[in-house]
Amino acid sequence: MDANDKPHAVCMPSPAQGHINAMLQLAKLLHSLHDFHITFVLTRLNFNRILSTSAGDELPPFCNTVQSDDLINQPSSFDVLPDFRCEAIQDGLQRSDPNSGEELSELCDSVRNNLADHFRQLVKRLNHENRGPKVTCIVSDTYSSFTLDIAAEIGVPDVSFCSVSACGFWGFYCFKELLERGIVPLKSEDDLSNGYLETCIDWIPGKSMRLRDFPSFVRTTNPNDSVFNFCKDESENAKKANAIIINTFNDLEAPVLDAMSAQLPPVYAVGPLTLMCDKIRDAALKNFRFNLWQEESACLQWLDRKANGSVVYVNFGSMAVLSSEQLVEFAWGLADSGREFLWVIRSNMVSGDLATLLPAGFSSAVTSERGLLTSWCPQGEVLMHPAIGGFMTHCGWNSTMESISRGVPMICWPYFGDQQTNCYYACNEWGIGVELGNDVKRKDVEGLIREILGGEKGKEMREMTLKWKESAIRSTEPGGKSFMNMEKVIREVLLEDNKHI
Structure with a gap:
C-alpha cells in the first residue's frame, strides 16, 4: 500500500503513565498488524520527560526530532518508525516532576481546559502537510473526550479507548446517578468511617x-470536587463516540x-492488549516503550538468580504516594x-530521602540478594519472569491485565480511582x-506475602x-473473541468508509 493511501489514526491518550502505556499498545497493534499510519500525541510535559529518560538509549525514535515554534528550544516530534510518529501539544503544566496522585486535580483541569485547541491545530497541520496521509480516524482515551468535537469537525470517526476496566468505567459512569440520588457527595467526613461506605448500591446493571467499592473519587464531601466531576463528565461523554x-x-x-452495551455505543473488548502485542513480529516496535522514569533493567539479571515462584514483586504504579509511616510498615x-x-x-512516591526514610536496621536485615529496590522497571518482562510468584500491586488496570496474562496472583493495595473497583473484583x-487494608500493618504485609x-x-x-x-490466551488467538472484536472495530468503525479494506 502506498504510504499516502494508508489509514491514519491519531491516538490521544490521557496524560498519565498508565493511560499512555495502554494507548501505545493499541497503537502498536494498529500499525503492526493492520498497517495504520500512526500519530501518537503526548502533552508537552510528558513528551519532554520521555525524551529525558531515554537519553543515551540506542533506540531509533529519538534520532529524528523536529523543532517547532510552540515548543521553543524543545523537539516537538520524533519518528518511532517511518509510519509511526510521536507529536507533542501544549498542556499548560509547568511541573518538572512526573504525575502523582497529589497532582491529579491539576492534571484533570489541564485535560479539560488546555488541550482541545492545541489538538485541533495539530490535526489541521497533519491534514495539510505532505509528510503522511490525511487523518482518517481518531482514537482517544475515554478521559480525553475533547477530541470528539474535533473529529466531528473534520468528518472522521472517533473511537473512545477505555484503558480502565469495564467494571471501573461502569463505576465512573454511575457517578451521575449516585449524585442525582443524593448518595454522593458525602454529608461529612464522618461518612468515611461510620459505616456509610458499606451502603449497598443494588440498582446498577x-x-x-x-459504595466503598466504587472508584474512590466518590469519597468527597465537595459537590464541586474537580476530579469527581471530571470523571463523571468524561464517562458520560463516551456516549458520543462512534464506538468504545x-x-x-x-x-x-x-x-x-x-x-455497557445496552446503554452506550458499540463496545468492543479487545484485551488483554499485553497478549495481543505478543503477536507483533517487529522486535524494535514490540519492545518500544514511553517511560516517565528511567527504566532500570538490571533487576532482570537479579531475577535470573532466583528459584521459580520465589519472589514477590512490589509496585504501586505511577501515581501512588506513600506516607513515611506506610513506607516503614x-x-x-x-x-x-x-x-x-x-x-x-519511584522518586516521587515518598517525600524525602529514601535512604533516611527506610527504617534503621532494614538494610542489615535484608541483603541485596534477598531484596532489591529499584526506581522503575520493565514490568511486562518482570511479570513474565518465572521467578515471580506474587505481585503486590495498586490494582491499576494495566497491572491487573498483565498479572492475569502472565498467571501471577496479586496482593491488592488500591490507592485511588478505579483501583478500588478492580481490587473488589x-x-x-x-x-x-x-x-491488604489501607491501614498498612507490617504483620499483615508479612502474612499475605507468606500466604501468596x-x-x-x-x-x-x-x-x-x-x-x-x-x-485470555484463547480470546486473543485468531478466532478468539478479542481477536475478532479487534478485526470488527477496525473494519466497521475505524475504516467505516471501506476505502482501505
Whole structure:
C-alpha cells in the first residue's frame, strides 16, 4: 500500500503513565498488524520527560526530532518508525516532576481546559502537510473526550479507548446517578468511617457493589470536587463516540460489558492488549516503550538468580504516594516475611530521602540478594519472569491485565480511582487476589506475602489466575473473541468508509 493511501489514526491518550502505556499498545497493534499510519500525541510535559529518560538509549525514535515554534528550544516530534510518529501539544503544566496522585486535580483541569485547541491545530497541520496521509480516524482515551468535537469537525470517526476496566468505567459512569440520588457527595467526613461506605448500591446493571467499592473519587464531601466531576463528565461523554474499545476480555467481565452495551455505543473488548502485542513480529516496535522514569533493567539479571515462584514483586504504579509511616510498615513486612522481593519505589512516591526514610536496621536485615529496590522497571518482562510468584500491586488496570496474562496472583493495595473497583473484583469475583487494608500493618504485609508464596490460599489464587490466563490466551488467538472484536472495530468503525479494506 502506498504510504499516502494508508489509514491514519491519531491516538490521544490521557496524560498519565498508565493511560499512555495502554494507548501505545493499541497503537502498536494498529500499525503492526493492520498497517495504520500512526500519530501518537503526548502533552508537552510528558513528551519532554520521555525524551529525558531515554537519553543515551540506542533506540531509533529519538534520532529524528523536529523543532517547532510552540515548543521553543524543545523537539516537538520524533519518528518511532517511518509510519509511526510521536507529536507533542501544549498542556499548560509547568511541573518538572512526573504525575502523582497529589497532582491529579491539576492534571484533570489541564485535560479539560488546555488541550482541545492545541489538538485541533495539530490535526489541521497533519491534514495539510505532505509528510503522511490525511487523518482518517481518531482514537482517544475515554478521559480525553475533547477530541470528539474535533473529529466531528473534520468528518472522521472517533473511537473512545477505555484503558480502565469495564467494571471501573461502569463505576465512573454511575457517578451521575449516585449524585442525582443524593448518595454522593458525602454529608461529612464522618461518612468515611461510620459505616456509610458499606451502603449497598443494588440498582446498577451488571453488578451490585458497596459504595466503598466504587472508584474512590466518590469519597468527597465537595459537590464541586474537580476530579469527581471530571470523571463523571468524561464517562458520560463516551456516549458520543462512534464506538468504545476496552482493554479486557469477555469471559472476565461479561455482565458489565453487557450492561455497557445496552446503554452506550458499540463496545468492543479487545484485551488483554499485553497478549495481543505478543503477536507483533517487529522486535524494535514490540519492545518500544514511553517511560516517565528511567527504566532500570538490571533487576532482570537479579531475577535470573532466583528459584521459580520465589519472589514477590512490589509496585504501586505511577501515581501512588506513600506516607513515611506506610513506607516503614511495608519495609518491615517485606523484611520479616523472610521471602525474596523486588520493590519498585519511584522518586516521587515518598517525600524525602529514601535512604533516611527506610527504617534503621532494614538494610542489615535484608541483603541485596534477598531484596532489591529499584526506581522503575520493565514490568511486562518482570511479570513474565518465572521467578515471580506474587505481585503486590495498586490494582491499576494495566497491572491487573498483565498479572492475569502472565498467571501471577496479586496482593491488592488500591490507592485511588478505579483501583478500588478492580481490587473488589479481583478478590471477590475472579479469585486472583487478596486485599491488604489501607491501614498498612507490617504483620499483615508479612502474612499475605507468606500466604501468596506458599500458603493454601495462595495456591488457590494461582490456580484461578492460570485459568483466567488460559481464557485470555484463547480470546486473543485468531478466532478468539478479542481477536475478532479487534478485526470488527477496525473494519466497521475505524475504516467505516471501506476505502482501505
